[in-house]
Amino acid sequence: MKCITIGTTTIDIIMQVAPNDVERMTTHNTNVSFMMLPLGQKMEASSIDVSVGGGAVNATICMARLGQQVCPILKMKNDMNGDKVLQWLDRVNIDTSYILTDATQATGISVLLSSVERDPTVFAHRGANTQMTVDCINPSALTNADVVYITALSGDSAKIFPALVKKVHDGTRFVATNPGIIQITRYGADIIKSAPYIDCLTMNHREASELIANMGDNICENVDVTVDKDHPLRDKMTVLKTGLSTQNHHISLARFMKTMCDLGLKYMVVTDGKNGAYMGTPDGIYFSPSIPTKVNGTIGAGDAFASTLVTYLADSTKTNAYALVAGALNSASVVSFVDTQQGLLTDTELDARITDDMLNNIVFMPYGT
DSSP, rough: OEEEEOOOEEEEEEEOOGGGGGGGEEEETTEEEEEOOOOOOOOOOSSSEEEEHHHHHHHHHHHTTTOOEEEEEEEEOHHHHHHHHHHHHHHHTOOOTTTTSSSOOOEEEEEEEEEEGOOOEEEEOOOOGOOOOGGOOHHHHHOOOOOEEOOOOOOOGGGHHHHHHHHHOOOOEEEEEEEEEEHHHHHHHHHHTTGGGGSSEEHHHHHHHHHGGGOOGOOSSSSSSSOTTTTTTTOOOHHHHHHESSOOOOHHHHHHHHHHHHTEEEEEEEGGGOOOOOEEOOOEEEEEEEOOOOSSOOOOOOHHHHHHHHHTOOOSSOOHHHHHHHHHHHHHHHHSSSSSSSSSOOOHHHHHOHHHHHHHTOOEEBBBO
């Protein structure tokens, strides 16, 4: 398949500090954890690594390793970091002919500080990533495209989302998107309104909870799903039990999934970290448990899961269960490394690792009342 990725690129500077060298504080009311460092002191880092990342680049590399022809559309500056992005993509034989440069904003860069639980704190300078416009999408790039995957859009670039999905949607392409938390918080209503032009929408539990504030009167009537009380995976299905909540809104997961599909989606995906992921369809909800693995870094896990899932959902020869297991496996492989791309598997490697037991662990729950 020919796949187009649209979104961000960054240079990722990943610093690892031993847990014993930092203090940790967790608030009781909000259960938010903070990492504290001594002011004005030089500290030893366990390692400092530099790599090319960003949502669109991570998705591009993932899809390419899955055997797809991938063309990224993104924006950067003609600077030293921009050169590093192009050099990396050229090295892995990615078509860079539709990458654009910005005259004023620098190539995006992120500094990631990882210590406690390997869940990094990220300092991000978005730079040229904020300068995307609809005109950045050259119509020739879309010729014969089978999949268009829009990753998180930064800053003012998020404003183009409704026009962007309309432009790439033609009724034959598989259009998917994985917006970020800032995009959802500021422009959630745009995402809701764009549902008729999207096939697959992916976000994590927190992001989905933020989106429900924009659903208004669109929420469907009472609908529910049930799972046997003795099911071995029942304890993993925490979001199914708690639903989605913000300070002023609450909705069950089933009503959220069914509403989003009623608005036009084929697949509404909500991930829940180490517990697994849910995929809503017009007929019901799939639950996919996560794959146990040693975690060395969490960045890139969501990109790996979503872009793998989209690749396999768009492939008519693969089942929904197969797509979910492939996404979980690739995500688990990525978190076993520090950066976002070393752990990405090829399609051959994924096919060899997927077992009947994994496929049988996928739970489908039809809607009821």
